Amino acid sequence: MTATRAKVPAKRADAQRSIEAILDAAIRSLSRNPEASVSEIAKTAGVGRVTVYGHFPNRADLVEAAMTRAIADGHAGLEAVDLSGDPREALARLIDSSWQLVSQSRSLLTAAQDVLSPGRIRELHAGPVERVEGLVERGRAEGVFRTDLPTTWLVGVLHSIMHSAADEINAGRLTPDVAADYIAATALSAFTPPSLAG
Amino acid sequence: MTATRAKVPAKRADAQRSIEAILDAAIRSLSRNPEASVSEIAKTAGVGRVTVYGHFPNRADLVEAAMTRAIADGHAGLEAVDLSGDPREALARLIDSSWQLVSQSRSLLTAAQDVLSPGRIRELHAGPVERVEGLVERGRAEGVFRTDLPTTWLVGVLHSIMHSAADEINAGRLTPDVAADYIAATALSAFTPPSLAG
DNA sequence: CTCTTGTCGAACACTGGTGTACGAGTTACG
DNA sequence: CGTAACTCGTACACCAGTGTTCGACAAGAG
Numbered sequence: 001m002t003a004t005r006a007k008v009p010a011k012r013a014d015a016q017r018s019i020e021a022i023l024d025a026a027i028r029s030l031s032r033n034p035e036a037s038v039s040e041i042a043k044t045a046g047v048g049r050v051t052v053y054g055h056f057p058n059r060a061d062l063v064e065a066a067m068t069r070a071i072a073d074g075h076a077g078l079e080a081v082d083l084s085g086d087p088r089e090a091l092a093r094l095i096d097s098s099w100q101l102v103s104q105s106r107s108l109l110t111a112a113q114d115v116l117s118p119g120r121i122r123e124l125h126a127g128p129v130e131r132v133e134g135l136v137e138r139g140r141a142e143g144v145f146r147t148d149l150p151t152t153w154l155v156g157v158l159h160s161i162m163h164s165a166a167d168e169i170n171a172g173r174l175t176p177d178v179a180a181d182y183i184a185a186t187a188l189s190a191f192t193p194p195s196l197a198g
Numbered sequence: 199m200t201a202t203r204a205k206v207p208a209k210r211a212d213a214q215r216s217i218e219a220i221l222d223a224a225i226r227s228l229s230r231n232p233e234a235s236v237s238e239i240a241k242t243a244g245v246g247r248v249t250v251y252g253h254f255p256n257r258a259d260l261v262e263a264a265m266t267r268a269i270a271d272g273h274a275g276l277e278a279v280d281l282s283g284d285p286r287e288a289l290a291r292l293i294d295s296s297w298q299l300v301s302q303s304r305s306l307l308t309a310a311q312d313v314l315s316p317g318r319i320r321e322l323h324a325g326p327v328e329r330v331e332g333l334v335e336r337g338r339a340e341g342v343f344r345t346d347l348p349t350t351w352l353v354g355v356l357h358s359i360m361h362s363a364a365d366e367i368n369a370g371r372l373t374p375d376v377a378a379d380y381i382a383a384t385a386l387s388a389f390t391p392p393s394l395a396g
Numbered sequence: 397c398t399c400t401t402g403t404c405g406a407a408c409a410c411t412g413g414t415g416t417a418c419g420a421g422t423t424a425c426g
Numbered sequence: 427c428g429t430a431a432c433t434c435g436t437a438c439a440c441c442a443g444t445g446t447t448c449g450a451c452a453a454g455a456g
Contacts, residue, residue, distance in 0.1 A: 160362035
């Protein structure tokens with residue numbers, strides 16, 4: 001439903017470029033440091049601090065916009081992953097493409113958590129999460145994933161294993177190249193029904 | 199090696215009580231909110247803000263002291279857990295007693311992470327972690343835990359599953375009473391060798 | 397009992413952030 | 427080309443926290 005008789009004169013190309021740059025800078029800055037100040041973000045965007053406030057009423061709104069954008073981008077990339085075939089192999093493929101995404105935006109997520117309500121955060125993640133849930137459900141129906149624990153729990157575990165991997169890398173105890181394999185191996189184990197051979 | 203010719207006159211009973219109260223209040227306050235201010239902690243302790251600075255040079259030192267104490271307390275409780283017998287059952291027992299500890303001090307950990315170096319945090323956790331590592335090593339030696347992934351990775355995964363459980367509880371998707379069971383079920387699966395029946 | 401140690405509140409300087417206001421200059425759009 | 431939209435820097439008010447200092451006052455130790 002596009003607004004009839006739009007009173008908004010539509011942003012100038014100039015402004016759109018700024019907004020783009022700011023959003024981009026916000027994602028990069030917040031991914032480095034979740035407490036990045038508005039000044040910092042503005043500087044990264046090559047823009048004055050005031051300009052930022054011209055487009056976003058306050059820091060919280062900016063963070064939310066950045067988060068929304070980052071998730072949309074990531075989600076789009078993930079949709080390309082083929083989830084058909086053996087759920088276990090599909091899961092491995094999904095992990096392969098999503099884990100780096102997760103690890104990169106960890107700090108951004110922290111920033112969002114500092115400023116947004118837990119409910120809002122969950123809303124923003126709804127899209128990506130649904131896809132994983134769908135896959136897990138199918139695996140359960142086909143008997144290759146366990147059914148003695150709730151689907152949401154399993155999805156949560158997968159998520160947390162990825163975060164764990166990011167921690168291990170930060171601590172220098174794990175190298176990025178093997179991370180995806182470790183995650184997949186661990187998750188597959190964790191998802192396997194208790195009474196089924198691997 | 200106690201200092202010969204102690205120049206320090208030893209704290210007064212008065213002061214010791216204060217320190218105790220402050221540490222206690224710090225643990226409680228920071229467990230509620232990782233960004234609790236010194237004023238807040240002082241108030242909780244029933245003590246003036248200045249008094250806090252009388253005993254701890256700055257907020258960071260206070261947080262570190264609180265963290266150290268909380269870990270020491272928790273560690274002491276954990277040492278009581280019997281780790282003999284089947285490693286799988288021992289692991290379940292250990293999870294049972296440690297998981298609530300972890301979930302309670304999550305926020306305190308966050309506070310510490312804001313202020314202390316990652317290395318320092320790891321040092322503080324060394325004690326408790328060693329115990330888990332020992333158990334996992336034994337399980338590997340006995341063939342009931344997988345050896346295709348490093349011990350440190352497995353321990354990290356266990357840790358992160360606990361955090362995941364805490365998240366789920368916060369989100370209202372999990373009730374505290376079943377949490378320990380979920381964690382144990384998941385971790386045991388994750389630790390099982392890929393080619394072994396559950 | 398006395399003297400040292402500790403406590404308290406109020407006040408202060410300082411820091412680092414947020415959000416607003418202004419005015420001059422620039423840039424796109426029609 | 428003219429005007430409205432946008433940008434920029436500087437400056438400001440404001441807030442919340444940290445860490446320090448002061449002087450008066452309690453309380454424990456010897």
